[in-house]
Amino acid sequence: MSRSIILILLTNIIISVVIVVSSHSWFSIWIGLELNTLSVLPLLCGQFTPRGVESTVKYFLVQAFSAAMILNVGLVQLWLCSSWSVNCPLNDFSSVVITLSLCLKLGLFPCHYWFPDVLQGLNFLQGLLLSTWQKVAPFIILVSVCNVISINILTILGCLSVLIGGWGGLNQSQIRKIMAFSSISHLGWISSVLSYSVYISCVMFVVYIVLSSAAFLINNEASLYNLSSLGRLMSCNSVVGLVLILIILSLGGLPPLTGFLNKFVALECLLSNNLLVPCSVLIVGSLLSLFFYLRISFNSILCLFPHHSMMIFSWRSISSFSNNVSFYTILLSSLSSVSILGLVLMPVSWCYY
Template structure:
């Protein structure tokens, strides 16, 4: 790691910590701006055209979100604007959802992630979501949680349907992140602890999966036969991580989803629950599609090493997965 990347990475972490520990609107805004202005050079450090364009898109969207957040904070502190509290709360929730990339403010996220390397995608999908989530937890009024639930349901559906037409892995992971953000927002409207648990499991699975993708790209650049056995092990681990990310029982990703389903059932939020489960089932569908593509692509040397049992196992899993998820 170069000294400049180390400096900007430290500033990104410091900006997030400042936002999480502040009790003043100005300090919240300063922390998020420090995080943004430090993350832009990390995105564009290789000087490639697509990464530069992605960093410009990300800067514009985040600047709009910060402006909305600061405007909502200034208006809420005006003693003569008590009748407009609902409007300021809506502005604040919109700004945080824009920064998180949830539906219906999600259009920028697949384009930006598709233009970045896996290491930067990892930061964008995990660390950059901490500050907006924490601010939604502690600032959103309880009477505005219905807006958060609507956003959660839309994100789950968009995250599922948007990934069906994607052939690029990074864009597909972006839609997967949108779908999981729907589950996180649904958990946030019920319990902050439940949202933290879901986010922690999501970060663990997504980080492991993206690190494996980075490792796979490195190994694919080597053509010696000595790395083929390790490729097979890595391939199997990627399959397991996809199943866990989709929430298929009995993998790790199913546990927080099961807890969210239980809590929504207790609160009789059946409509939101049905939309969340529908989006999760669609996510599972294109996860299995990706795994079939991995196994059936003739250019991959892994196919010659695959046991013949795997296609039958995955075919049966595709049939059983929606039923198990609904249970």
């Protein structure tokens, strides 16, 4: 695929998200979502591998079905309220349908099954696109309707997503599937807080995008596709290994790294609303997620991790990471720095108070 076509598709993806963000009508939101889906599909199957085409078809079916659910909600609102406006109150049926459709787009429980399988069939850059930028438009819609949908349902689905994300990643050996379950867990934290504080939820979402971008980019740069490929990372390039460990621990939420900001602010918000049971569920799910984060960190440190004799390790890509200076490495270095700053960013969250 030529660079000009890629540039046009990326421009359409950005424009479609801007349409969704600036829309107050269900019809224009549906148009933006469909434009976004049709623009991202050629990027997902650009290499035209059987596994990539399969993941692209699955992603298209999921996104088309969820967009159709949103359009049906808009038609019901037009029938009842004679208006396409998003601000019109939703009945119980429309509230449940719009919540499930957005959960399907975001990959939240109980509509999360497609996300790990789709992400496993793509490379890290395509997975980065699906895990970060493609979540922006559904998240903005969820922010717009959080005042008219059931708070209890959204909180329960968020807590269950944290549990499923932590439990599902325990038995995984593929880095992309681990990142997929990590995304499910983080979006569960964000959704649990959204009904009680939109500002805190947006801060958590931005932190999640930064952390996930750094993790995906460094895995792509070092070609780390499974846990066994992490064993000789420190011996090949200690800087890459150390940065990866810090980013993964930051995703796990260990203080004083940046990922601790998400969990600290979320628990503070929920405890201020006397939600002790959801806080307990979120903490348990976070401990489950922390197990496979620590497993990635330990495998990165071990220099004598058992390898199969036929395993091919990408020495050249790892060794060249610190030697070539380009926009790609500068972007990765910036994201890694923000991921490690940690509690320095804590005053940003306290502006809410």
